Amino acid sequence: MSDMSAQVRRALDVAVEAIGGKPREGQIEMAEAVANALTDRHHLMVQAGTGTGKSLAYLIPGIVHGRKVLVATATLALQRQLVDRDLPAVVPALEKELGREISYAIYKGVGNYVCLQKMNSEDIDPDTELVMEVSSLEKDAKRLIAWAKTPGVSGDRDDAPEVDRRVWAANSTSGRECVGADVCAFGSQCFAANAKAKAQTADIVVTNHTLLAIEIVDSHPILPERDCVILDEAHEFMDRATQAVTDELTSNRVLRAAAMARKFMPGKLSDAFHKAANDFHESMVDYGEDVKTDPTSQGRLEEIPQSLEFSIRKVMESSKAIVQFLSADDEIIDTDALAERARVKGAVNEIATTASTLLKMGDGLVLWYEPTFSTLYPVSYTHLTLPTIYSV
Ligand code: SF4
Numbered sequence: 176m177s178d179m180s181a182q183v184r185r186a187l188d189v190a191v192e193a194i195g196g197k198p199r200e201g202q203i204e205m206a207e208a209v210a211n212a213l214t215d216r217h218h219l220m221v222q223a224g225t226g227t228g229k230s231l232a233y234l235i236p237g238i239v240h241g242r243k244v245l246v247a248t249a250t251l252a253l254q255r256q257l258v259d260r261d262l263p264a265v266v267p268a269l270e271k272e273l274g275r276e277i278s279y280a281i282y283k284g285v286g287n288y289v290c291l292q293k294m295n296s297e298d299i300d301p302d303t304e305l306v307m308e309v310s311s312l313e314k315d316a317k318r319l320i321a322w323a324k325t326p327g328v329s330g331d332r333d334d335a336p337e338v339d340r341r342v343w344a345a346n347s348t349s350g351r352e353c354v355g356a357d358v359c360a361f362g363s364q365c366f367a368a369n370a371k372a373k374a375q376t377a378d379i380v381v382t383n384h385t386l387l388a389i390e391i392v393d394s395h396p397i398l399p400e401r402d403c404v405i406l407d408e409a410h411e412f413m414d415r416a417t418q419a420v421t422d423e424l425t426s427n428r429v430l431r432a433a434a435m436a437r438k439f440m441p442g443k444l445s446d447a448f449h450k451a452a453n454d455f456h457e458s459m460v461d462y463g464e465d466v467k468t469d470p471t472s473q474g475r476l477e478e479i480p481q482s483l484e485f486s487i488r489k490v491m492e493s494s495k496a497i498v499q500f501l502s503a504d505d506e507i508i509d510t511d512a513l514a515e516r517a518r519v520k521g522a523v524n525e526i527a528t529t530a531s532t533l534l535k536m537g538d539g540l541v542l543w544y545e546p547t548f549s550t551l552y553p554v555s556y557t558h559l560t561l562p563t564i565y566s567v
Pocket of ligand 1: 289365
């Protein structure tokens, strides 16, 4: 047995004892296989049944090796379980055994944290407007704001008081709409940016499949640097990856983006987009009615229905014009306005991109119409290329 294997074995014993468990044959075998993969730098795929104790079998070799480890779980709940239960239970005993500090952090997408810029913005966006209209939501909004102002809170949705999802939407932002902490007026206090900074230096970072999939597909580094990736519940990854990278076009999303654009930059361009959004909404309502009598018009479609093509094209053209205008406009220096512009541009760009993908159906892309929420999806058959992954 190599020195490293012996160390992993000892550390696993210590960790198992710390949680009051007993040594398990399968767990030891798996931990040794992971340790060997880390030493030799080769890929590893492990299939192990329930009760093996897989989390410790991959965490312990990662910790003993002292490498920067990224663990991606299938769900936010599993992510939470590792950071709130498994790691706190074993890390103190392992620190004693290894004679060094071990740090870990959770890393989620921007939309899982309160966005202080949006919460403090005086410009009312369509999400906030809705919350103000529905007075029963006001209490939720006040609770969330009071919590976000409490010193030391994480801003993480899982730690926040439970609020209606519309209140959350009004006080959070998507990665595409975030202006970036460097230019945001709230950048230094930003919950998402602080969580990311903490994750940059942690030995173990726990994230989820969705973020990893977005990073792979967008070829854009959003996750902290790491030496190895451990994909927990790897059999779920393709589904999660597909969900994460599947765009969708609904009337609500288009109308929301149009309302945001109109507030931010009233004028001809926004009026055109607003009209295109309303026309698209009407054509989707009509199409939804047709589907009721013709079931072949739903699910996978060979081509874009003629009744929708014109309005999608108008949505694409008018939204692209706004994105172009906003990209060329360098006049803004006020940080609040910059953040607002990033939000509007992100939301409108998302629509422009999806609409133009829909209009390019053909090689490698099919169209899917989902009637329950009246949604159009361009579904890609492009295969994902995975980075170097140590998979268990
Ligand atoms: S950087 Fe600014 S806009 Fe982005 S999430 Fe943080 S507070 Fe919101």
